Amino acid sequence: MRRLILLLTVLLSFLSISAQNKVERWRIYEISLNGDSNGNPFTDVQLSATFSNGEHLKTVSGFYDGNGIYKIRFMPQITGSWTYTTSSNSKALQNKKGKFECYSNTETNHGPVVVKNTFNFAYADGKPHYSFGTTCYGWVHQGDSLASLTLKTLANGYFNKMRMCIFPKDYDWNKNEPALYPFEGKPLTDWDYTKFNPEYFQNIEKRIEQLDSLGIEADLIIFHPYDRWGFKKMDRKTNDFYINYIIARFAAYKNVWWSMANEYDFMNEKKMDDWTHFIKLFAEKDPYNHLRSIHNGTKIFDHTNPLLSHASIQNDETFKAKELRLKYKKPIIYDECRYEGNINWSWGNLTAEEMVNKFWRGITNGGFVGHGETYVNESSVKRGFKSQDILWWSKGGVLRGQSHERIKFLKNIIETAPGYLTPVVNFESWMPYSAVSYKDEYFLNYYNMDQPLSQIVNLPEKSKYLVEIINAWDMTITPVNGEFSGKSLIQLPQKPFTALRITKISK
């Protein structure tokens, strides 16, 4: 009888594990376990699993996903055979074992993004990642129909990163209630902060996956100040509880980035000690060391903090990327440099021209730049500012502007450069222009919105170069007749948005 019970237990324990026996490298190996749904599974149950390929051990936390189901997600970074063993204070979840095969990543899977060569990014497989982000803060909280439209827009390949809030947002043009709430309870503020709403997080996971399928990184904003539900005021313990939960849920998605905050300095509820604590918590608890950043309102964070992978800047002087590189010795992303749009706030009424200009100036100074779009229509102005209009920046949907096509044009130029581009030291240092280069093989010079009829370029004497005139607005690339070497006078079309792409002629 005891044997029978043991056998049944073993059988049941296998049955309760629904897991694949193979997984692609950098994809998710998920263990699903049935467990106790009494009491408060979120707080009562501890669950983790240790994965091993014989050489490396990695312990990852599990989480309660509702309806008596517990999950553990693992993103294998090494191909080959893996085994695991669970550990829990709940007998039903304790000491579950399994094995699976991790096979090579397919061609479209490059793995998570990491910092490369101090100032740049690459996917784990070595492919360079040039960050061209956009912002739809509340897009995951708008329901399927609008999310589908957003994804359809994104499928056009303008961007490879999305800044998005985990918590719903309360702000002009974000006044509707979200479809779901992160905690059990009732809006506006009657929450049981000890119980998550798994559906809420499942929805976000679906969006993270959808972004990933489009090659887009999900730059998840952990906290933000625009809130009417009380989530910005949670205490330290609740914040940690929340962070541990989202690490357990989201960290196995390869395209996840952690942004501690949007506009940390606008959150009076939190002190500097909170932010350094959160950064540290992610650094300690995320098994995969996803990129970590924190985004400012007006006061730029001290990005020398070694646990921050890159500087996430709000400031419209993208040309200062060169200075910030020296200051922080990290990749510099101007995630917010004002948005193309027409709203009454100055951060959201740039012309498309200025948005494009800010991208070019950031890039040719060795930084990366983020896009946003904030167009309202006239009837909305008449109705007032709290309307339900769908602005890309707030909810996603469609793009109405003119900058995103030009950003894609620039993205294509950068992605087809021969390597990571570095600011050219002393390039016309007293002039407001900038240039980046790859060794002596490739130069990209940008002359802003000025209109020179000519420029002198100082090329290495020992090689010959092809020169192409780019118009960043018209999206044209026109070769200049001849081959150039040394100090060269290039005639230009006397138009704003002129750039030069200069490529060494191989012998």
Add this chain to the structure above:
Amino acid sequence: MRRLILLLTVLLSFLSISAQNKVERWRIYEISLNGDSNGNPFTDVQLSATFSNGEHLKTVSGFYDGNGIYKIRFMPQITGSWTYTTSSNSKALQNKKGKFECYSNTETNHGPVVVKNTFNFAYADGKPHYSFGTTCYGWVHQGDSLASLTLKTLANGYFNKMRMCIFPKDYDWNKNEPALYPFEGKPLTDWDYTKFNPEYFQNIEKRIEQLDSLGIEADLIIFHPYDRWGFKKMDRKTNDFYINYIIARFAAYKNVWWSMANEYDFMNEKKMDDWTHFIKLFAEKDPYNHLRSIHNGTKIFDHTNPLLSHASIQNDETFKAKELRLKYKKPIIYDECRYEGNINWSWGNLTAEEMVNKFWRGITNGGFVGHGETYVNESSVKRGFKSQDILWWSKGGVLRGQSHERIKFLKNIIETAPGYLTPVVNFESWMPYSAVSYKDEYFLNYYNMDQPLSQIVNLPEKSKYLVEIINAWDMTITPVNGEFSGKSLIQLPQKPFTALRITKISK
């Protein structure tokens, strides 16, 4: 016999004085005396005259004008009867006396410009002077034909101040030799620095007068760094000799301003002590206390120097006028904020749009802005950069750009405002926009090159206002229907260059 000689001497002394017996207020009363032309009249002869209207005494220096003729120029600032007595170490020039009547200024004569209400300018008769300057550094050295063309252009009323060098200029597009040289001797560098060439200064005086007849102030640049003749390297004694001479010659012209230098910090030959010395010299020697400034290259001068009447700035961030007002407590003129043009130097290839934008941003931040234009044509680029092309900024001539008409449009708006405009404190302080106002009667708000579809304006509650939408580029002024009061939502055309003119409705 002694009596006869005495009589003859007296007669001759009267004959040798050619002077009017009346003069308009703020115009020039000139005494011309025949004297000795032996030796070096520039160094040997001291000459001055003391003018009195019974209440005020004013002593002014005379100067040698060549061919045995000595002159004393006086600009009476008070109407009524004046007498004078000369004083000289030369007997022929000594103790000459005369009298004349100063009559009221005519309608077109407002007198010299002075500082008014700390941050502004006015003519001596009280009429406000809003500085809208331009720059033709070498225009007086290009001969009559081109000067006539320059004056014809200026007659269109775009500008009311001209920045111009006293010494000839050596720079790209200023490579031709001047028609005249300021000293006796031979070019390039063989000069007798003890002997001026009166013709050289007569030519400049003619230009100063011609400008005055168009209502244009002559902002005379005393020293500048672009020189191949050695004038920038003169020693302290020669510099003082030169300054005393131009004060004696030019100071009586009501429209003269003294600019110690263009780009003082680019003149390695001179030290800070030289500049403070020159400023002091003008303050001591100029009988009329004409406006005094010094213009920087990259390092802004310390304009807190109490002997400087206003700050003459080179910097393209004209929106910082508001800050500079607080710093210097003087009128702020951005005499150089880059120029409209197409040359290879970034300071001379702004689009007309940016030039206009810089004017509006400067003005709506409580400053003044200067214009310049630097267009070359394509053939010039092919020939290289030292060509003889006539650029407005270098030599005058015609204007080819698109900013000057818009500057005139703005000038007209400012000149028809009800009074001096002051930056609105805390106007959307976190936004990049700016506004100036006259009391609670008049507001001028500018929204840069952004494209808001609406803006909220905070008007006083107790009055009603008319709102007009200005497009600073299209040069249109369109009234908004209705009367506004308190916090008002204004619909805008979603175009760059939008400004609002808001005028209180009188009861």
